[in-house]
Amino acid sequence: MLLIPTLLGASIIIFLMIHFLPGDPAQILAGPDATLQDIQNMRIRLGLDKPLPVQYFLFMERLLTWNLGNSLVSGFPITSLIVPRFLNTLKLALLAISISLAIGIVLGIVAALKRNTTADRIVMIFALLGVSMPVFLLAVLLIVIFSIKLHILPATVIGSTPSIRHLVLPSLTLGLIGAAPIARMTRSSMIEALSQEYIKTSEAFGFSIRKIILVHALRNALIPVVTVAGLNFGYLLAGAVITETVFAYPGLGRLIVDSIFARDYPVVQFGLMMIVALFAVVNTVVDVLYALINPRVRLE
Amino acid sequence: MSGFLESLLTPQNKMLLRKLRRNKNVLLGGVLVLIFIAIAILSPIISPYSPTSGNLSEALRPPSSNHPFGTDYLGRDILSRVIWGARISLVVAVGGIAISILSGAIIGGFAGYIGGAIDDLTMGVVNILLAFPDILLALFVAAVTGPGLENVILAIGVYNFPQFARIARGAVISVKTSDYVEAARASGETKSSIFFRYVLPNSMSPIVVHATLRTAASILTAAGLSFLGLGVQPPTPEWGAMISEALYYLDAAPYMWVFPGIFLVLTVLGFNLLGDGLNDVLNPRIKD
Numbered sequence: 001m002l003l004i005p006t007l008l009g010a011s012i013i014i015f016l017m018i019h020f021l022p023g024d025p026a027q028i029l030a031g032p033d034a035t036l037q038d039i040q041n042m043r044i045r046l047g048l049d050k051p052l053p054v055q056y057f058l059f060m061e062r063l064l065t066w067n068l069g070n071s072l073v074s075g076f077p078i079t080s081l082i083v084p085r086f087l088n089t090l091k092l093a094l095l096a097i098s099i100s101l102a103i104g105i106v107l108g109i110v111a112a113l114k115r116n117t118t119a120d121r122i123v124m125i126f127a128l129l130g131v132s133m134p135v136f137l138l139a140v141l142l143i144v145i146f147s148i149k150l151h152i153l154p155a156t157v158i159g160s161t162p163s164i165r166h167l168v169l170p171s172l173t174l175g176l177i178g179a180a181p182i183a184r185m186t187r188s189s190m191i192e193a194l195s196q197e198y199i200k201t202s203e204a205f206g207f208s209i210r211k212i213i214l215v216h217a218l219r220n221a222l223i224p225v226v227t228v229a230g231l232n233f234g235y236l237l238a239g240a241v242i243t244e245t246v247f248a249y250p251g252l253g254r255l256i257v258d259s260i261f262a263r264d265y266p267v268v269q270f271g272l273m274m275i276v277a278l279f280a281v282v283n284t285v286v287d288v289l290y291a292l293i294n295p296r297v298r299l300e
Numbered sequence: 301m302s303g304f305l306e307s308l309l310t311p312q313n314k315m316l317l318r319k320l321r322r323n324k325n326v327l328l329g330g331v332l333v334l335i336f337i338a339i340a341i342l343s344p345i346i347s348p349y350s351p352t353s354g355n356l357s358e359a360l361r362p363p364s365s366n367h368p369f370g371t372d373y374l375g376r377d378i379l380s381r382v383i384w385g386a387r388i389s390l391v392v393a394v395g396g397i398a399i400s401i402l403s404g405a406i407i408g409g410f411a412g413y414i415g416g417a418i419d420d421l422t423m424g425v426v427n428i429l430l431a432f433p434d435i436l437l438a439l440f441v442a443a444v445t446g447p448g449l450e451n452v453i454l455a456i457g458v459y460n461f462p463q464f465a466r467i468a469r470g471a472v473i474s475v476k477t478s479d480y481v482e483a484a485r486a487s488g489e490t491k492s493s494i495f496f497r498y499v500l501p502n503s504m505s506p507i508v509v510h511a512t513l514r515t516a517a518s519i520l521t522a523a524g525l526s527f528l529g530l531g532v533q534p535p536t537p538e539w540g541a542m543i544s545e546a547l548y549y550l551d552a553a554p555y556m557w558v559f560p561g562i563f564l565v566l567t568v569l570g571f572n573l574l575g576d577g578l579n580d581v582l583n584p585r586i587k588d
Binding site for chain 1: 424425427428429431432433434435436439440442443444445516520523524527528529530540543544546547550551554557561564565568569572573
């Protein structure tokens with residue numbers, strides 16, 4: 001993946017967001033009771049009085065110098081709004097992807113080893129449900145079970161710094177949903193790896209099957225899983241938008257949704273840019289990792 | 301009747317039909333999808349009450365013989381809302397997918413056919429759109445256009461566009477360079493006859509499989525938008541919006557979220573099963 005051109009392209013689309021708004025954006029953002037002077041002030045504040053290429057140049061300058069300006073609603077500097085939220089989302093995403101990988105790989109291996117048994121079928125049903133389950137419905141289920149019935153975990157975050165206890169349910173929600181495609185991928189690539197000649201040969205030589213699985217088959221089987229996990233990270237960031245809203249978790253996703261409602265478009269723009277950038281960087285890292293574990297990629 | 305229909309099929313298609321019938325995923329997924337479509341089409345006839353008006357004095361009643369799924373916080377019949385919700389989901393998914401298939405096939409197919417700089421540019425834009433993970437592209441469109449049924453359809457269309465553009469381009473390129481198209485060209489067939497007789501039918505199966513799987517994802521995404529309040533607006537009965545309204549009554553009135561939740565999951569599951577099954581039958585490359 002080409003990191004820089006993708007980010008540049010995404011920045012153009014996100015920059016144009018305000019211009020996609022139907023009607024005059026300055027008028028929309030100034031509100032229904034605005035006077036002509038208010039609208040003109042808003043136009044200057046957003047920089048909409050300048051030619052389009054100049055506007056884009058200023059947008060990129062703000063982005064690259066990390067001087068994002070102020071929120072239209074609260075007046076706070078956007079940097080100070082976004083950074084703590086971004087770190088919270090990163091925390092949530094890393095925890096969730098760890099849960100996904102742990103559950104997904106274990107279930108995938110079990111299903112592959114016990115192929116066509118009840119255990120395999122249960123794993124595959126779990127995987128199919130995971131793909132078909134809306135994030136918000138799983139969130140609701142977990143809240144009902146762990147917060148309302150069992151009273152062991154908090155459902156919503158109060159304040160701006162979530163504790164570990166507040167992280168459990170949101171990361172479990174995202175982690176369980178993300179485990180489904182990883183389990184499927186691990187299963188099918190593990191089945192393929194186990195059918196390879198060298199595995200059969202080493203079995204014939206009397207290596208214990210346990211060691212073969214752990215050392216040889218798994219290593220090869222995990223190569224495609226890395227790619228799925230990378231893609232999954234994107235779903236996770238997207239799912240975080242909904243999860244954070246359900247759990248009132250102070251992350252970037254919820255900030256974006258709140259800012260859409262408040263028509264605080266600069267915050268929406270820079271928030272989206274951060275998520276797209278994070279996703280693009282993760283994809284690049286996955287590509288590099290993929291080439292490292294699988295030397296054939298470099299030859300192609 | 302079915303005998304007459306079957307007599308119209310070529311032996312090849314007959315074999316395909318037999319394979320489809322024997323595939324468990326196609327069968328189960330197909331049944332779920334058909335039930336969903338039937339509910340959506342018949343909703344004005346089968347829904348016992350109005351989906352949008354209720355009686356406040358009958359609010360939050362648990363399931364009973366009068367209201368099999370109970371009533372919500374405004375006293376509306378949940379069964380009727382769930383039934384009408386199927387129609388909204390179907391309209392949004394079919395409308396959105398139709399927009400993305402049409403635009404994707406035209407733009408992606410054209411890029412693949414022309415090649416060169418136009419192809420590079422188009423695929424560049426497609427790759428940039430794919431840099432917006434999942435629902436975020438739909439969220440972006442919804443943020444710009446505002447809530448409402450038509451805007452959700454547009455958002456779902458844009459959200460699926462890059463996927464279909466990519467598939468259409470790949471299909472056109474692989475068919476364009478294949479031997480039988482070369483042979484047809486050499487034997488003097490016109491471009492449009494080559495397109496309709498060879499290129500289109502041979503590009504269909506990946507698009508059909510993908511459209512089914514993307515319908516599942518689109519129903520989830522549209523429900524997600526409405527759950528966030530950025531999609532279809534109240535009082536329109538939409539499954540995601542219904543679950544969002546239930547958030548204040550999770551314990552007091554579980555029937556408010558359980559029933560729309562079950563219908564949503566089963567519908568998405570149906571499309572996923574059908575898509576997986578069709579993929580096994582139509583693209584039998586992967587031997588498991």
